[in-house]
Amino acid sequence: xxxxxxxxxxxxxxxxxxxxxxxxxxxxxxxxxxxxxxxxxxxxxxxxxxxxxxxxxxxxxxxxxxxxxxxxxxxxx
Amino acid sequence: xxxxxxxxxxxxxxxxxxxxxxxxxxxxxxxxxxxxxxxxxxxxxxxxxxxxxxxxxxxxxxxxxxxxxxxxxxxxxxxxxxxxxxxxxxxxxxxxxxxxxxxxxxxxxxxxxxxxxxxxxxxxxxxxxxxxxxxxxxxxxxxxxxxxxxxxxxxxxxxxxxxxxxxxxxxxxxxxxxxxxxxxxxxxxxxxxxxxxxxxxxxxxxxxxxxxxxxxxxxxxxxxxxxxxxxxxxxxxxxxxxxxxxxxxxxxxxxxxxxxxxxxxxxxxxxxxxxxxxxxxxxxxxxxxxxxxxxxxxxxxxxxxxxxxxxxxxxxxxxxxxxxxxxxxxxxxxxxxxxxxxxxxxxxxxxxxxxxxxxxxxxxxx
Numbered sequence: 001x002x003x004x005x006x007x008x009x010x011x012x013x014x015x016x017x018x019x020x021x022x023x024x025x026x027x028x029x030x031x032x033x034x035x036x037x038x039x040x041x042x043x044x045x046x047x048x049x050x051x052x053x054x055x056x057x058x059x060x061x062x063x064x065x066x067x068x069x070x071x072x073x074x075x076x077x
Numbered sequence: 078x079x080x081x082x083x084x085x086x087x088x089x090x091x092x093x094x095x096x097x098x099x100x101x102x103x104x105x106x107x108x109x110x111x112x113x114x115x116x117x118x119x120x121x122x123x124x125x126x127x128x129x130x131x132x133x134x135x136x137x138x139x140x141x142x143x144x145x146x147x148x149x150x151x152x153x154x155x156x157x158x159x160x161x162x163x164x165x166x167x168x169x170x171x172x173x174x175x176x177x178x179x180x181x182x183x184x185x186x187x188x189x190x191x192x193x194x195x196x197x198x199x200x201x202x203x204x205x206x207x208x209x210x211x212x213x214x215x216x217x218x219x220x221x222x223x224x225x226x227x228x229x230x231x232x233x234x235x236x237x238x239x240x241x242x243x244x245x246x247x248x249x250x251x252x253x254x255x256x257x258x259x260x261x262x263x264x265x266x267x268x269x270x271x272x273x274x275x276x277x278x279x280x281x282x283x284x285x286x287x288x289x290x291x292x293x294x295x296x297x298x299x300x301x302x303x304x305x306x307x308x309x310x311x312x313x314x315x316x317x318x319x320x321x322x323x324x325x326x327x328x329x330x331x332x333x334x335x336x337x338x339x340x341x342x343x344x345x346x347x348x349x350x351x352x353x354x355x356x357x358x359x360x361x362x363x364x365x366x367x368x369x370x371x372x373x374x375x376x377x378x379x380x381x382x383x384x385x386x387x388x389x390x391x392x393x394x395x396x397x398x399x400x401x402x403x404x405x406x407x408x409x410x411x412x413x414x415x416x417x418x419x420x421x422x423x424x425x426x427x428x429x430x431x432x433x434x435x436x437x438x439x440x441x442x443x
Contacts, residue, residue, distance in 0.1 A: 005306075007229060007297055007299070008226045008227075009226065009256065009257070017302070046251040046256070048246070048247065053306065053307060053308050055246070055308060055309065055310040055311075056311075069306065069308065071295070072226075072256070073203070073224070073246075073247045073251060073256065074224035074225060074226040074230070074256070075202055075203045075224055075251075075258060076112075076224055076226050076264060077109050077111050077112055077113045077114070077198075077199045077200050077201035077225065
């Protein structure tokens with residue numbers, strides 16, 4: 001099972017701090033689509049996806065053993 | 078330098094007199110003397126950073142004192158940069174402290190940054206954060222970045238020894254108002270104290286060339302769960318090249334860019350007289366200071382605006398304003414989308430509006 005973590009306003013949008021999900025091997029872009037369908041409240045929100053604590057492009061592959069984090073920008077000071 | 082003050086630094090073999098000397102030679106500019114800026118400034122002044130700059134146009138509000146620990150109740154209504162300068166001079170009279178009690182703008186950022194060799198971003202809006210980042214890329218200056226949201230914080234170091242920049246992490250600024258601010262949603266008072274202290278720690282590490290600064294790594298902290306996570310990111314040469322290509326002229330008010338897309342009407346306070354009896358709409362929260370009573374207006378916080386549309390006249394010019402001009406843009410965009418035709422967002426925030434009207438009012442009035 002892969003772990004998906006939500007930070008800041010994304011945790012509020014999904015109502016989840018994290019969730020576990022069975023994942024077929026797929027690209028980050030496909031996973032992003034899947035998450036937007038599962039949590040439509042994420043639509044229009046800005047975030048980057050970290051895979052195993054690394055940010056990168058949407059062509060990277062994720063699988064059942066990956067740790068995924070959705071990172072939003074904060075502006076508060 | 079009076080070394081007794083720094084004795085506990087000097088006792089550390091990793092710092093010693095040589096390290097303390099380095100701190101004394103460092104020139105650090107802190108953007109914003111707010112929740113993050115206050116603890117950063119306090120620790121950097123105490124540590125003996127030789128030249129400390131503070132830029133903030135805003136005035137101290139009573140609602141700031143819950144987290145902005147440099148200020149006292151008597152400071153309410155006074156400029157933050159000036160108050161911080163006074164407080165820090167008491168703390169450490171051996172360092173030079175420069176206060177810039179005005180707004181950071183694309184027009185003044187270059188000359189301001191020239192005098193400093195490290196920048197700390199404690200600002201509270203994306204527009205400033207992207208200006209600060211791009212100016213650091215253009216002037217090749219390291220940038221310690223911290224940002225907070227309710228109970229969570231982010232911390233990293235940009236532009237350090239050819240490391241990544243803010244645009245390598247988040248290439249473009251989110252739309253104005255798409256991420257709520259502390260003023261709108263609140264923040265746990267101690268959170269900026271935690272993140273600001275970590276920011277000060279990064280500044281000292283960079284000045285002392287000690288340990289591993291958080292370059293290329295973002296530290297995300299959740300204070301409710303006491304969980305922290307480090308996320309690595311790489312330099313994006315294309316994003317940096319874009320900033321370099323655009324040059325200093327590329328630093329533009331985002332509102333100006335936005336106005337091309339959404340035909341949002343921004344207006345300066347000195348231009349308001351050209352409107353015919355406009356309604357001034359204060360979209361700040363009710364606790365925010367200063368109150369503006371020099372013109373006729375209504376108070377509807379941004380979060381309640383959508384459900385209060387029937388209170389607003391459709392056949393009159395409406396001028397939205399807030400504390401710094403950001404929420405005013407969001408309010409104006411919302412009203413436009415709801416069919417209000419003559420809506421303007423005031424560029425200036427409440428402190429500047431008050432200053433403007435005070436300067437305009439003949440003596441004996443008001």
